[in-house]
Amino acid sequence: MTETRTRVGIIGAGPAGLLLSHLLAQAGIESIVIDSRTRDEIEHTIRAGILEHGTVRVLSESGASTRVLTDGHRHDGIELRFAGEGHRIDFRGLTGRSVWLYPQHEALKDLIATRLEHGQDLRFGVTASHIDDSDPARPVIVAADADGQRLEIAAEFVVGADGSHSVARAAVTGSQTGGYFREYPFAWFGILCEAPPSAPELIYSNSPNGFALISQRSATVQRMYLQCDPELDPSSMSDRQIWDDLQSRVDGHTLIEGPIFQRDVLRFRSFVAHELRKGRVALVGDAAHTVPPTGAKGMNLAIADVLLLNEALLALLLEGDERALDQYADAALRRIWKAQHFSWWMTSMLHVAPDATDFDRRRQLGELNMVVESEAGRRYLAEAYTGWPTDKA
Numbered sequence: 001m002t003e004t005r006t007r008v009g010i011i012g013a014g015p016a017g018l019l020l021s022h023l024l025a026q027a028g029i030e031s032i033v034i035d036s037r038t039r040d041e042i043e044h045t046i047r048a049g050i051l052e053h054g055t056v057r058v059l060s061e062s063g064a065s066t067r068v069l070t071d072g073h074r075h076d077g078i079e080l081r082f083a084g085e086g087h088r089i090d091f092r093g094l095t096g097r098s099v100w101l102y103p104q105h106e107a108l109k110d111l112i113a114t115r116l117e118h119g120q121d122l123r124f125g126v127t128a129s130h131i132d133d134s135d136p137a138r139p140v141i142v143a144a145d146a147d148g149q150r151l152e153i154a155a156e157f158v159v160g161a162d163g164s165h166s167v168a169r170a171a172v173t174g175s176q177t178g179g180y181f182r183e184y185p186f187a188w189f190g191i192l193c194e195a196p197p198s199a200p201e202l203i204y205s206n207s208p209n210g211f212a213l214i215s216q217r218s219a220t221v222q223r224m225y226l227q228c229d230p231e232l233d234p235s236s237m238s239d240r241q242i243w244d245d246l247q248s249r250v251d252g253h254t255l256i257e258g259p260i261f262q263r264d265v266l267r268f269r270s271f272v273a274h275e276l277r278k279g280r281v282a283l284v285g286d287a288a289h290t291v292p293p294t295g296a297k298g299m300n301l302a303i304a305d306v307l308l309l310n311e312a313l314l315a316l317l318l319e320g321d322e323r324a325l326d327q328y329a330d331a332a333l334r335r336i337w338k339a340q341h342f343s344w345w346m347t348s349m350l351h352v353a354p355d356a357t358d359f360d361r362r363r364q365l366g367e368l369n370m371v372v373e374s375e376a377g378r379r380y381l382a383e384a385y386t387g388w389p390t391d392k393a
């Protein structure tokens with residue numbers, strides 16, 4: 001067995017874990033980050049990436065990512081489409097803020113390169129089994145490397161940034177499933193295709209056939225989604241069927257078609273852990289919460305957690321002050337539940353439930369009209385989508 005000591009042990013080399021290690025290092029606090037995946041797996045698992053104004057500011061100003069402003073694409077609004085018409089929500093005009101289209105795996109490439117360049121102890125292929133918190137002042141991460149060699153990482157503080165199947169969650173809540181949970185009766189069938197963009201900004205479309213999202217990846221690769229049954233076999237539809245279905249759901253807008261080279265089904269779940277911190281173990285990111293993708297809150301919410309926890313850890317480890325740590329969970333949860341509501345609201349407003357009645361559909365269209373016809377309604381959507389200020393919960 002190998003035993004190592006560090007100030008902060010971080011489980012998970014996703015955006016939350018890597019950014020936290022970066023911010024701690026800037027304050028002179030060393031950490032060890034472990035992840036069960038290889039570097040290649042982390043950097044090449046393609047995930048969506050709509051980054052809020054505050055997220056982009058943190059990544060760029062901290063030096064965690066230099067490419068987000070050069071390779072990312074600023075979007076100043078989105079289009080809500082329903083009843084055969086498009087309605088632009090002008091983020092910049094309503095709030096002075098924008099969002100950036102920058103896939104999460106690209107942000108991870110930046111974070112990994114930055115941390116390794118600065119000498120981060122970053123260990124790939126290391127799988128945590130549990131956290132031993134029998135000594136409340138020095139929790140221990142118990143793990144094994146790719147060869148099965150047992151290792152223990154003793155730390156002054158342990159952070160679970162290890163995703164929705166978090167090992168750290170059990171140490172905080174008493175169970176890996178300890179939390180508030182909701183599963184939705186539909187999913188997204190997503191495709192990647194070789195084509196130029198079908199629109200300059202994202203299109204969120206409500207139609208009688210169900211929801212569609214027309215998104216982007218680059219000048220030559222596009223990402224699109226259509227609402228589907230969670231049990232749909234991704235291979236059950238031909239390319240022609242997919243394009244016809246997508247086109248039917250953006251009535252009045254012509255999509256640019258191209259070869260489809262990836263397809264998958266993304267289930268919709270909401271989760272918030274019962275507790276975010278116990279003693280000297282805390283949760284951030286998907287270990288603490290998950291949201292439906294409709295509101296583009298996943299990575300952004302993780303970054304907001306990190307900013308709060310980083311300030312708390314600086315006070316604890318540099319000054320011996322536990323007050324910010326004691327306030328971490330309440331402060332984070334205020335933002336988490338706002339994001340849960342916004343994600344639920346966008347999802348319920350834009351998707352057609354399997355048991356929807358004529359009344360439900362007409363009420364839904366009334367809600368969409370109420371949003372787009374009211375400056376207050378458009379502003380509410382724009383404020384939540386572009387992100388609440390990062391200096392506030």
